[in-house]
Amino acid sequence: MSLEVFLGKARFRNPLVLASGTFGYGLTHTHVIDRMGAFVTKGITVQECVGNPQPRIWDSRETVINSVGLENVGLKRFKEETLPLIDISTPLYVNLAGVDLDDFRILIESLSDEEKIAGFELNLSCPNVKEGGAALGQSADRVGKVTSLARSLTTKPLWAKLTSNFCDVRETSKAAADAGADALVLINTLNALVIDIKGRKPFLGAGSGGLSGPAIKPYVLYIVKEVSRQINIPVIASGGVTSGTDVIEYLLAGASLVQLGSINLVDPEAGLRILEELKRYFEQEGISPAGIIGRLEER
Amino acid sequence: MKRHQATLLENRRLGPGLYSLQVEFEDLGDVEPGQFFEFLTGARFLRRAFSVADRDAMRLRFVLRVVGKGTAWLSQLTEGSKLNLAGPLGQGVAMPSEGPVMLLAGGIGAAPLLYLARKLNEQRVEVDALLAAGTKEELILTEEFGSLCRKVILATDDGSCGQKGLLTDILPALPAINDIQIFYACGPESMFAALKRLDLGKPLYAFLESRMGCGTGLCMGCGVLGRDGRYHRVCTEGPVFNLEEIEL
Numbered sequence A: 001m002s003l004e005v006f007l008g009k010a011r012f013r014n015p016l017v018l019a020s021g022t023f024g025y026g027l028t029h030t031h032v033i034d035r036m037g038a039f040v041t042k043g044i045t046v047q048e049c050v051g052n053p054q055p056r057i058w059d060s061r062e063t064v065i066n067s068v069g070l071e072n073v074g075l076k077r078f079k080e081e082t083l084p085l086i087d088i089s090t091p092l093y094v095n096l097a098g099v100d101l102d103d104f105r106i107l108i109e110s111l112s113d114e115e116k117i118a119g120f121e122l123n124l125s126c127p128n129v130k131e132g133g134a135a136l137g138q139s140a141d142r143v144g145k146v147t148s149l150a151r152s153l154t155t156k157p158l159w160a161k162l163t164s165n166f167c168d169v170r171e172t173s174k175a176a177a178d179a180g181a182d183a184l185v186l187i188n189t190l191n192a193l194v195i196d197i198k199g200r201k202p203f204l205g206a207g208s209g210g211l212s213g214p215a216i217k218p219y220v221l222y223i224v225k226e227v228s229r230q231i232n233i234p235v236i237a238s239g240g241v242t243s244g245t246d247v248i249e250y251l252l253a254g255a256s257l258v259q260l261g262s263i264n265l266v267d268p269e270a271g272l273r274i275l276e277e278l279k280r281y282f283e284q285e286g287i288s289p290a291g292i293i294g295r296l297e298e299r
Numbered sequence B: 001m002k003r004h005q006a007t008l009l010e011n012r013r014l015g016p017g018l019y020s021l022q023v024e025f026e027d028l029g030d031v032e033p034g035q036f037f038e039f040l041t042g043a044r045f046l047r048r049a050f051s052v053a054d055r056d057a058m059r060l061r062f063v064l065r066v067v068g069k070g071t072a073w074l075s076q077l078t079e080g081s082k083l084n085l086a087g088p089l090g091q092g093v094a095m096p097s098e099g100p101v102m103l104l105a106g107g108i109g110a111a112p113l114l115y116l117a118r119k120l121n122e123q124r125v126e127v128d129a130l131l132a133a134g135t136k137e138e139l140i141l142t143e144e145f146g147s148l149c150r151k152v153i154l155a156t157d158d159g160s161c162g163q164k165g166l167l168t169d170i171l172p173a174l175p176a177i178n179d180i181q182i183f184y185a186c187g188p189e190s191m192f193a194a195l196k197r198l199d200l201g202k203p204l205y206a207f208l209e210s211r212m213g214c215g216t217g218l219c220m221g222c223g224v225l226g227r228d229g230r231y232h233r234v235c236t237e238g239p240v241f242n243l244e245e246i247e248l
């Protein structure tokens, strides 16, 4: 049975997407990437970025809090050194992390003609950078401006990855859709704080971090359901998926694709397991993923 | 990355918060000193990293110190428990072509150095060990090192066993250090910083720890700052680094 999903004209062999920052640049574990619907790179900034001081990771049973920051090779090295090495059969989406309009202009102008790149994920939401990122993503006006600039510079699919930190994600979603985004990615990590009571200071090197993992799934499910009913472009869910059941829940809630993030850190082959779980479900039910998207019934 | 369903054969308490786990694998290839395995626990979402402390055929030994919920969960496992492990991960150490070499262990840092001592012994490289810990009870694996090393020097912070003082206080005064070709060290970050200040004039390889996200090079969680101003991944580029090349 085919698990394919279309977003407009773009075809995905199944609804699973490897989330930004949890699968590197796509240079390793390609046997997993090649079975997924799409792959998103770590956030790329205009300048090379060393990221945040240690410690960068904290976890509990159901959460990860990370403050890796946007450690990445930067646009120039990504284009000249990394991109030529990427050899995958799955659509490659590059996560673009700009702090202002100029950054996004430079990033897209430089990468838009690259044939290997299927599309872009605009990171309007990273909580791990001081300026830009989340600040950009908290204002519907600025989300609209970045998205329409990006739209004017490329014909490739554009995904707007949004935040719900200190803002109304229904408004930013609408702004991105109106400005021509092809899909919304809901959501990036939630602002979070870990306190070291002995030192009376934040535990993470950057002071605070971004919360992800199974604990955020019910919260993100609700956002996906609400936004997908109000906005008429596809929604891609990102938050706490660890199983095929989680993916099905997101599809029912209204997501067309579903990203896998933190679970890749526990097991880089989790995507393969989840894919098998999905296959089994859709075979048993005799339906396709497209047949259940948004089909959540009223109580 | 290879995943394993392994069986816990023995869980033995070595000292306060210190446990030795014997784990039997169904299938296990080469494992080099310095490499580690990541353990899934029922207490935390992410895996926990532990160095290989010794090997006997299909059995690996791990030695762990309880510092939080993940290690506490592992320390309470009973014999026969099934373990979900991933590994071996990371790069093995560069083995020396000639000795003598010296192993510098601070506390639980003795764990990975024991396996290195075993391999050096197999290759007939002469090896000395300086084992330091807070107290006598925390000084572990001394007999095992004794059977593999030319000389073992013990030290405790409180003087309850061996020489009294920190490893880095005792090391410079040891007569044996003049002919040492390479040092291998594992211990707390403060020990590495002090070793750097000592400037022993010979290569020193540091077995580093870091809070890991994935252990497989995907997340950049484990980075250690290099002299080049960039972060290097402890999980895939390490966990052993030339002390010269990292900032502490």
Ligand SMILES: Cc1cc2nc3c(=O)[nH]c(=O)nc-3n(C[C@H](O)[C@H](O)[C@H](O)COP(=O)(O)OP(=O)(O)OC[C@H]3O[C@@H](n4cnc5c(N)ncnc54)[C@H](O)[C@@H]3O)c2cc1C
Pocket: A058, A194, A195, A196, A197, A203, B036, B044, B048, B049, B050, B051, B052, B062, B063, B064, B065, B066, B067, B068, B069, B070, B071, B072, B108, B111, B112, B208, B209, B210, B211, B212, B234, B239
């Ligand atoms: C390559 C490698 C090899 C290793 N080998 C070994 C080994 O052989 N043996 C061994 O015992 N260990 C080893 N470690 C270390 C081991 O992985 C860690 O001790 C383990 O992951 C801790 O897990 P935990 O859940 O018990 O502790 P966690 O709960 O994760 O806590 C870890 C540390 O962070 C501190 N911390 C957490 N939260 C806070 C907070 N809010 N405020 C202040 N402090 C906080 C804790 O006090 C503790 O010191 C190795 C690590 C690496 C990277």
Ligand SMILES: Cc1cc2nc3c(=O)[nH]c(=O)nc-3n(C[C@H](O)[C@H](O)[C@H](O)COP(=O)(O)O)c2cc1C
Pocket: A019, A020, A021, A022, A042, A043, A064, A066, A068, A070, A095, A123, A126, A161, A187, A188, A189, A211, A212, A213, A214, A216, A238, A239, A240, A241, A259, A260, A261, A262, A263, B213, B219, B221
């Ligand atoms: C270690 C780590 C690094 C991340 N880096 C990025 C990033 O560079 N850009 C981005 O848009 N999202 C990043 N994210 C967010 C994830 O892509 C994902 O949206 C989020 O973790 C929620 O999904 P999850 O609960 O499945 O992990 C990162 C997440 C983690 C855990």
Ligand code: FES
Pocket: B211, B212, B213, B214, B215, B216, B217, B218, B219, B220, B221, B222, B223, B233, B234, B235, B236
């Ligand atoms: S722990 Fe993820 S890159 Fe090292």
